[in-house]
Amino acid sequence: MKNSKFAVIGLGRFGSAIARKLSERGAEVLAIDKDETKVDAIKEDVAYAITLDSTDPRNLDSQDISEMDAVVVAIGTNFQDLILTTFALMELDVERIIVRAQDPVQKRILEKIGVKEILSLEDEVSNNVAEQLLNPSVLMSIPLPDDYEIIELKAPRIICNRTLSDIGLREKYFINLITLMRKGQPDGELHILGVPEPTTTIFENDIIVIFGKSKDIDRFLEINE
Numbered sequence: 001m002k003n004s005k006f007a008v009i010g011l012g013r014f015g016s017a018i019a020r021k022l023s024e025r026g027a028e029v030l031a032i033d034k035d036e037t038k039v040d041a042i043k044e045d046v047a048y049a050i051t052l053d054s055t056d057p058r059n060l061d062s063q064d065i066s067e068m069d070a071v072v073v074a075i076g077t078n079f080q081d082l083i084l085t086t087f088a089l090m091e092l093d094v095e096r097i098i099v100r101a102q103d104p105v106q107k108r109i110l111e112k113i114g115v116k117e118i119l120s121l122e123d124e125v126s127n128n129v130a131e132q133l134l135n136p137s138v139l140m141s142i143p144l145p146d147d148y149e150i151i152e153l154k155a156p157r158i159i160c161n162r163t164l165s166d167i168g169l170r171e172k173y174f175i176n177l178i179t180l181m182r183k184g185q186p187d188g189e190l191h192i193l194g195v196p197e198p199t200t201t202i203f204e205n206d207i208i209v210i211f212g213k214s215k216d217i218d219r220f221l222e223i224n225e
Contacts, residue, residue, distance in 0.1 A: 004028065006133060007063070007071040009054045009085055011038040014100065015074030020045050021130035025218075030063060055084035057091050065089065070096035070133055072119075079106060086115060098133075135221050139207065147214050150178065153221075155206040165198040173220045175212030182206050 043049035
């Protein structure tokens with residue numbers, strides 16, 4: 001996790017929140033905006049903060065943007081700049097491009113040009129976005145006071161086909177399994193299985209909901225990647 005490298009382009013409230021959250025979690029973050037004031041406001045909180053025009057592929061290439069694990073495009077004030085920046089990233093063969101859409105029309109346009117990961121307004125919880133970037137298996141994250149959090153994630157393969165007593169979440173990782181969800185038959189919909197017992201077995205494709213200290217959850221995620 002600490003070796004992860006991300007770029008965030010567009011440093012409004014949303015982009016800045018994601019950049020800071022990623023940086024807090026130990027990622028190396030490159031923050032980019034053409035507004036020098038916004039860059040200055042975040043430069044102490046991230047590894048690198050650069051003022052440049054992201055619509056020019058040469059500018060992005062000069063920052064080794066293609067070496068990033070993912071790039072978030074969070075330009076909110078100019079859709080043309082957002083589209084041109086996205087095209088530039090595609091031309092540079094960036095492995096993972098995540099783009100913010102302001103409305104359903106923008107979302108449809110981004111889908112048409114081939115963007116695979118689009119953030120819509122209802123998804124704008126920076127903690128969730130950051131958590132999903134750092135840990136693709138994480139589906140939802142709820143921060144709580146005193147450095148606790150609740151995480152919903154796909155069951156890691158290493159704990160599948162094992163009972164809770166065998167896995168030892170409390171003993172080994174100091175975290176608790178709140179509940180789990182499993183696809184039912186024949187509807188294929190996810191159903192909550194209630195309060196787990198020590199004899200409860202976790203299967204592949206289960207969704208688990210865990211609670212604990214952030215540092216303990218991070219350790220569990222790192223060990224079970």
